[in-house]
Amino acid sequence: MRKYLLPQNGNFYKANLHCHSDYSDGKLSPQDLKQLYMKNGYSVIAFTDHDILLEHPELNDENFLALNGYELEVSESGKKWPDSKTCHLCFIALSPDNITQVCWHRSKYLFSNSVKHREKVRFDESLPDYERKYTPACINDMIRLGRKNGFFVTYNHPSWSLEDYREYSNYRGMNAIEIVNFSCCVGGYDDHNGRVYDDMLRGGKKIFCIAADDNHNNHESNTPKSDSCGAYIMIKAERLEYSAITGALESGDFYSSQGPEITALWAKKDVIHIECSTVREITLLTGNRSCQLKTAGAKGIKEADFKLNGDEIYFRIEAVRHDGKKAYTNAYFLDDLRR
Ligand SMILES: [Zn+2]
Ligand SMILES: [Zn+2]
Incomplete structure (x- = not known):
């Protein structure tokens, strides 16, 4: 679910x-x-x-x-x-x-x-x-x-x-x-x-x-x-x-x-899914060394799935457009998500 x-x-x-x-x-x-x-x-x-x-x-x-x-x-x-x-x-x-x-x-x-x-x-x-x-x-x-x-x-x-x-x-x-x-x-x-x-x-x-x-x-x-x-x-x-x-x-x-738009953000089990306007890269920041980055270079991406390891403290996502402008999600703590 x-x-x-x-x-x-x-x-x-x-x-x-x-x-x-x-x-x-x-x-x-x-x-x-x-x-x-x-x-x-x-x-x-x-x-x-x-x-x-x-x-x-x-x-x-x-x-x-x-x-x-x-x-x-x-x-x-x-x-x-x-x-x-x-x-x-x-x-x-x-x-x-x-x-x-x-x-x-x-x-x-x-x-x-x-x-x-x-x-x-x-x-x-x-x-x-x-x-x-x-x-x-x-x-x-x-x-x-x-x-x-x-x-x-x-x-x-x-x-x-x-x-x-x-x-x-x-x-x-x-x-x-x-x-x-x-x-x-x-x-x-x-x-x-x-x-x-x-x-x-x-x-x-x-x-x-x-x-x-x-x-x-x-x-x-x-x-x-x-x-x-x-x-x-x-x-x-x-x-x-x-x-x-x-x-x-x-x-x-x-x-x-x-500048960038975020249109959807949800979690399903250990996967975090984000949809956005076209951006250069999407980064998952985790408070430790489990950060991840998705990119398709100049072509751009409009969504990403991040599979969590389970050792993240929290995660938050930044989506960076080709002109450098960013969108930022709030942070979500793993212990709250599991509740
Ligand atoms: Zn002021
Ligand atoms: Zn002030």
Whole structure:
């Protein structure tokens, strides 16, 4: 019997889960962003302005869904900005009713246009101001509070943040890591984070990966340095409705991409089957030395079967197009598959 790793039924919805508008330091309004992304085939944007959780229900219609979210950051103090490490997390509300900001401080952390919207923020007035510290304990506490209060939590752009194994190996409890942050890549940082994802998976963290834009739109949308519409996830869900989409996020019913499509992914006994648009090669990464690669060179391939040895820790698949652009599945742990 097939075990579908991407659901057999439902539709794919193209989504950008990390987006800045002119409510913080982005250039475009939420309405302009909706227009730009819909023109490029998107159905979902999570608005994740810096430290400000606002809802955009006026954008929703039968072909578009705005998810509510915000991006939190905590940085090393006492160093010059170019050298200071920082940790950024996106919190995306799992329910449209969840617009109470957590880790809130009444007078700190807002910058750029976010400051103008301070009065709109809803928070639990019975709680003291939340002081952030750049320590694993505080970062893990923020992740814990995000999850506990109904948010999907992503760990963002480790390369731009100057974080390496010494930091991220201590972080736990997030739902996903950014395997691609397009805006950072456009800025000259190698925020293709396959190695970071593998490090975390090998460390026992059962987390998903997302590709996202983190767009600020400082460059026009159709120019070479535009940071929009370059990295996304394809969510498979029954319908375009808030809880159906966030439910699919929580279940990992999505893959990440910068171009190639993945149309099917299933396991049958010890064989993993993937179907995709034409690519140069398809790689199975396993967390150990059981990786495999299938290719037909320039001719290209549209599917592959990988027979597992049984000694893999997990597997995840990358499909690489002839122009180098990749699609990435989430990781699947063998002990979960056998259940
Ligand atoms: Zn960030
Ligand atoms: Zn951001």
